[in-house]
Amino acid sequence: MSRQPSLIVIGGGSSGLCTTISAAQHGARVHLIDKQAHLGGMLHIANGEFSGAGTRRQRARGIDDDPERHFADVLRLSHGKVNRDLAWLSVSQQGQTVDWLDDLGFEFHPATPGLVHGHEVYSVPRTYWGVDYGLSVLRLLERLLAPLVASGQVTVHLSTAVTGLITVDGRVTGVRMRRADGSGGERQLAADAVVLATGGYDANPDLRNQFLPPHCASVLIGCLDHATGDGLLMARELGAAVSRDGYFIPVMGLIPDPDRPGFAVDYREAFLEMAPAYRTPYEIWVNKRGERFVREDTTSPELRERTLLEQPDVTMYVVFDEAAVQAAPVPLIRNGRGDWTKQRFAEACRTSPWITRAPTLEELARALGIDPASLVATVTRYNAAVDAGSDPDFGRTVLPARIETGPFYAVTSVAASILSRDGLRVNTDLAVLDEAGNPISGLYAVGEVLGNNVFAGDNYVGGMSVTPAMTLGRWLGTRLATQLSAGPTA
Ligand SMILES: Cc1cc2nc3c(=O)[nH]c(=O)nc-3n(C[C@H](O)[C@H](O)[C@H](O)COP(=O)(O)OP(=O)(O)OC[C@H]3O[C@@H](n4cnc5c(N)ncnc54)[C@H](O)[C@@H]3O)c2cc1C
Structure with a gap:
């Protein structure tokens, strides 16, 4: 019955x-x-x-x-x-x-x-x-x-x-x-x-880092606070089996939240648009050594995400100049609401704590903690690629403009887990x-x-x-x- x-x-x-x-x-x-x-x-x-x-x-x-x-x-x-x-x-x-x-x-x-x-x-x-x-x-x-x-x-x-x-x-x-x-x-x-x-x-770094490769322990938390693994922990107390596949691929384009160490700025508020299908890159991406590490116009999210994982502290800087702020039709920062206009982005470049700014590339590098000579050499080489219409280092084909007009800007982005x-x-x-x-x-x-x-x-x-x-x-x-x-x- x-x-x-x-x-x-x-x-x-x-x-x-x-x-x-x-x-x-x-x-x-x-x-x-x-x-x-x-x-x-x-x-x-x-x-x-x-x-x-x-x-x-x-x-x-x-x-x-x-x-x-x-x-x-x-x-x-x-x-x-x-x-x-x-x-x-x-x-x-x-x-x-x-x-x-x-x-x-x-x-x-x-x-x-x-x-x-x-x-x-x-x-x-x-x-x-x-x-x-x-x-x-x-x-x-x-x-x-x-x-x-x-x-x-x-x-x-x-x-x-x-x-x-x-x-x-x-x-x-x-x-x-x-x-x-x-x-x-x-x-x-x-x-x-x-x-x-x-x-x-993912909002419980101690638990999350049991599953991540050791060099990824500093990835940002890109999800909401409730994700603390409670179900997994409760079931583990009863002897439940938990996978440990060792796979990790980050999300790219999240910005460290200055007010919440370890967390990304809320995704609903802002993230960096990395896909060339949605935005032409006017910038270069450099690592903590001041070196480029992947073609910024790659159409493969997997390639750029995996390459970021190989960079020191899984950290990158998106470097651009004032001319890019004026010329780029789509702003670097966006969100799902679509309220990041060109004007808002230009204002953020002047005032936002997410964006580092300096009159020269050397000063920008110093503010980021990068070797100034290395960043200048990277930008000089990129500008030569723009002039030649060809990027011998990474094969980037979207080369819209030299990076040469101050002020210069950088947005720090760290690999994130969502x-x-x-x-x-x-x-x-x-x-x-x-x-x-x-x-x-x-x-x-x-x-x-x-x-x-x-x-x-x-x-x-x-x-x-x-x-x-x-x-x-x-x-x-x-x-x-x-x-x-x-x-x-x-
Ligand atoms: C920024 C972002 C974008 C994403 N975009 C996509 C996407 O486009 N497509 C896609 O497929 N996936 C996406 N995901 C992932 C996807 O949203 C989640 O994997 C999915 O929603 C998880 O659903 P869930 O019900 O398993 O868990 P959740 O939605 O996390 O719900 C779990 C619930 O359990 C509750 N809970 C936890 N512990 C306890 C407890 N001890 N007692 C009582 N309640 C508890 C929590 O409060 C929460 O409400 C995205 C994730 C993020 C962070």
């Missing part, structure tokens, strides 16, 4: 929201717990670019595509290093996720599906985003959640951190939790199963595995807590974080609600 199953979902980001909504829509009673005062997790800052193949939106634009071709692209871009079973489980259903959002009236950006040049590009346009980026996804999921909360099918516990998992005879039967303001002390909640949808660990590469090991039921490879009974995981390597290998692959989070969240919620209606699984 069927019974009403109960589920605890820890984390109300894209993965936890999708798990909660599908489980509740399939009859489960769900407690959704989030330590923040609001739902949405990383959707508040993310571009929210998602990918899926064979969609109605693609067909309407004459784009011929299917999940097999999407998967072939994922394998190509990830250098074959994904977890093939889990990546296919997601990719094979991602087109359905896109159509599901479409059916629900998702506010697609009119440019979608598009090719996105912030990561290595897919072979066909299959990336989508909303008019308000991640927030468009959040708005839609909150709309779906509201009637489930109103009917009592879902209870949302905000400002409530789960502090541990409760087990009985090796089975996870519930959680311990505590309100952020300390009121009510520690409480316990029981359910048939618990889902960890707690996201990544999402976790390693995570909990799970099987194809998304059951968390112990070190011996056996499922920990009653415990499941979905979203970034699995580590992005599962879906993107050693690279970034368009939409392959938020789309698996949503797609497998929906899949897991439906399955658990259905399976648990017959009683807790083994």
